[in-house]
Amino acid sequence: MSWCEVHDGAEHAAHWRSEAGLLPPKRVQVADDTLTADAAYSLACEGTALLWRGDFQNARQLLQAMARRFDKSNARKRGQPAPALPELPDAFHRQRMAQAQRSRILGMLLIPFEAGHVIPLRRAPDVHQACAEVYGPADAPYVASLREVQGLIGAHEWRKKGVEIPALGGRIHPHYGVFSPVRGEYVALVAQAPLPKALVSNGVAFDIGTGTGVLAAVLARRGIAQVVATDQDKRALACARENLARLGVEQQVQLQRADLFPAGRAPLVVCNPPWVPARPSSPLEYAVYDPDSRMLRGFLNGLAAHLSDGGEGWLIISDLAEHLKLRSRETLLGWIEAAGLEVLGRLDVRPTHPKAMDVSDPLHFARAVEVTSLWRLGCRS
Numbered sequence: 001m002s003w004c005e006v007h008d009g010a011e012h013a014a015h016w017r018s019e020a021g022l023l024p025p026k027r028v029q030v031a032d033d034t035l036t037a038d039a040a041y042s043l044a045c046e047g048t049a050l051l052w053r054g055d056f057q058n059a060r061q062l063l064q065a066m067a068r069r070f071d072k073s074n075a076r077k078r079g080q081p082a083p084a085l086p087e088l089p090d091a092f093h094r095q096r097m098a099q100a101q102r103s104r105i106l107g108m109l110l111i112p113f114e115a116g117h118v119i120p121l122r123r124a125p126d127v128h129q130a131c132a133e134v135y136g137p138a139d140a141p142y143v144a145s146l147r148e149v150q151g152l153i154g155a156h157e158w159r160k161k162g163v164e165i166p167a168l169g170g171r172i173h174p175h176y177g178v179f180s181p182v183r184g185e186y187v188a189l190v191a192q193a194p195l196p197k198a199l200v201s202n203g204v205a206f207d208i209g210t211g212t213g214v215l216a217a218v219l220a221r222r223g224i225a226q227v228v229a230t231d232q233d234k235r236a237l238a239c240a241r242e243n244l245a246r247l248g249v250e251q252q253v254q255l256q257r258a259d260l261f262p263a264g265r266a267p268l269v270v271c272n273p274p275w276v277p278a279r280p281s282s283p284l285e286y287a288v289y290d291p292d293s294r295m296l297r298g299f300l301n302g303l304a305a306h307l308s309d310g311g312e313g314w315l316i317i318s319d320l321a322e323h324l325k326l327r328s329r330e331t332l333l334g335w336i337e338a339a340g341l342e343v344l345g346r347l348d349v350r351p352t353h354p355k356a357m358d359v360s361d362p363l364h365f366a367r368a369v370e371v372t373s374l375w376r377l378g379c380r381s
Contacts, residue, residue: 001013001014001015001016001024001025001028001143002028003028003029003030003051004030005030006030014112014140014141014142014143015140015141015142015143016142016143016144017135017142017143017144017148018144018145018148019134019148019151019152019176019177019282019283019284020103020107020148020281020282020283020284021282021283022107022145022282024143025047025048025049025108025110026047027047027048027049028048028049028050028051028110029043029048029049029050029051030050030051030053031050031051031052031053031054032052032053032054033054033055033058034054035050035054035062037062037065037066037069038069040062040065040066040109041065041066041069041070041105043108044066044105044106044108044109045105047108048108049108049109049110050108050109050110051110051111051112051143052109052110052111052112052121052146053112053121054121054122055121055122055123056111056119056121056122056123056124056125057123059109059111059121059146060146060150062109063106063109063146063147063150066105066106066109067102067106070101070102070105070106071102074098074102089324089325089326091324091363092278092324092326092363095363096278096281099281100281103147103281106145106147107145107147107148108145109145109146109147110143110144110145110146111143111144111145111146111149112141112142112143113131113138113141113142113143113144114141115138115139115140115141116128116138117131117132117135117138125153127149127152127153129156130152130153130155130156131149131152133152133155133156133159133175133176134152134155134176134177135152151176152176155174155175155176155177156176158173158174158180159173159174159175159176160173161173162174163180163181163182165181165184165187165214166184166188167184167187167188167190167191167218168187168191168214168217168218168221168247169221170246170247171246172212172213172214172217172243173212173239173242173243173246174212174239175212175235175236175238175239175242176235177233177235177283177284178211178212178233178235178236178239178287179211179212179287179288180212181211181212181214182353183351183353183372185349185350185351185352185353185372186272186316186318186349186372186374187214187215187218188349189316189347189349189372189373189374190215190218190219190270190314190316190374191218191221191222192347193314193347193374193376195222195224195268196267196268196310196311196312197310198267198268198308198309198310198311198312199224199267199268201267202266202267202308203224203225203226204224204225204226204227204228204266204267204268205219205224205226205227205228205266205267205268205269205270206227206228206229206230206261206262206266206268206269206270206306207219207227207228207229207230207253207270207271208230208260208261208269208270208271208273208299209230209231209260209271209272209273209295210229210230210231210236210237210240210255211231211236211239211240211272211287212236212239212240212243213229213239213240213241213243213244213253213255214243215270215272215316216229216240216244216249216253217243217244217247217249217253219268219270220244220247220249220252220253221247221249224252224268225252226252226253226254227252227253227254228253228254228256228262228266229253229254229255229256230255230256230257230258230260230261230262231255231257231258232257232258232259233286234257237255237257240253240255241255259298260295260298260299260302261302261305261306264306265305265306265307265308265311266306266307266308266311267307267308267310267311267312268311268312268313268314269303269306269307269311269312269313269314270313270314270316271295271299271313271314271315271316272316272317273290273295273296273299273315273317274286274287274288274289274290274295274296275288275290275317275318275320275321276288276289276290276320276321276324276326277289277290277291277292277293277296277321277326277327278290278291278326279291293327296315296317296335297335299313299315300315300335300336300339300341300377301335301339303339303341303377304339304340304341304379307378307379310378311378311379312344312376312377312378313341313376313377313378314374314375314376314377315374315375315377316372316373316374316375317372317373317375318351318370318371318372318373319370319371319372319373320366320367320370323365323366323369323370324363324366336375336377337380340379340380341377341378341379341380342377342378342379342380342381343375343376343377344376344377344378345376346373346374346375346376347373347374347376348371348372348373349371349372349373350370350371350372351367351370351371351372
């Protein structure tokens with residue numbers, strides 16, 4: 001990306017980094033501590049990026065002020081009722097559009113980096129490790145969105161601290177871009193569901209789309225001799241490898257880079273696909289949004305060919321998409337039947353995560369009645 005500096009009027013250039021896959025901004029204005037929040041917000045809304053040259057902490061405060069302005073302008077009027085069910089799925093799409101617009105506007109505040117991931121601003125923190133974990137080495141100057149950099153810093157802290165998983169009696173340390181198992185109810189379902197009897201003679205399980213490796217670790221801790229865990233994302237595989245080693249189950253789990261299934265059959269095949277059939281707005285959202293239910297349908301359609309005799313497939317999925325009218329229960333059951341499968345049983349649990357209790361969430365009406373389920377599926381005889 002390129003821009004003109006105020007002090008010399010000359011055009012300068014640097015590499016642009018965006019984990020969201022965004023193109024570099026076409027209009028860039030150098031800004032510092034003299035810029036007001038109102039002016040910054042107006043420029044960002046108009047599509048002008050602001051390359052910060054002032055105090056780093058002031059940039060953080062400016063970003064917060066811009067966020068407040070966006071949230072205030074998009075807040076629901078006081079007393080207006082929540083969207084009625086007949087308006088669905090419009091309510092979901094409206095929220096997604098607002099999120100995308102918010103992300104675009106707040107992403108217009110940029111900060112410079114020198115080689116080695118050094119921020120050349122007053123009161124700037126040392127973010128070398130957080131940036132290196134995501135961006136890799138930095139041999140030349142570059143520019144990135146402050147909002148994205150804050151995400152990198154937050155992910156680095158989560159990676160250090162980890163997420164306590166009661167079902168494991170330990171912690172999972174998510175990497176940037178790998179879905180964090182903060183919703184422990186689905187992990188508890190996998191830890192509690194009765195294991196198929198076929199595992200007695202063939203102690204092998206498949207974990208499809210392993211992510212952090214949390215479900216593979218649960219299966220290993222339950223005594224399954226060999227778990228083959230797949231994922232097509234390099235970051236997820238690296239994250240899972242680290243977590244499995246921390247938990248001492250790396251000898252029981254074989255990691256493979258694959259789109260869905262490994263070769264062969266197993267008496268237990270587990271999959272926790274993204275729960276919402278919608279298009280991700282960035283590569284980082286693929287763990288949450290599954291366009292046209294591609295992974296879900298791929299799992300169902302391929303399950304029968306990878307189950308051994310008497311085996312079970314465990315589908316872990318929320319019914320949030322049903323409450324949002326993005327996918328019906330009849331559609332899911334139809335896909336199960338068309339794949340030559342039958343429902344052997346289902347375990348349900350109500351989520352307890354903060355969003356389920358947040359009445360200010362535009363989708364609270366759906367989250368408040370959401371149920372997470374483990375569907376036990378078998379081959380139809």
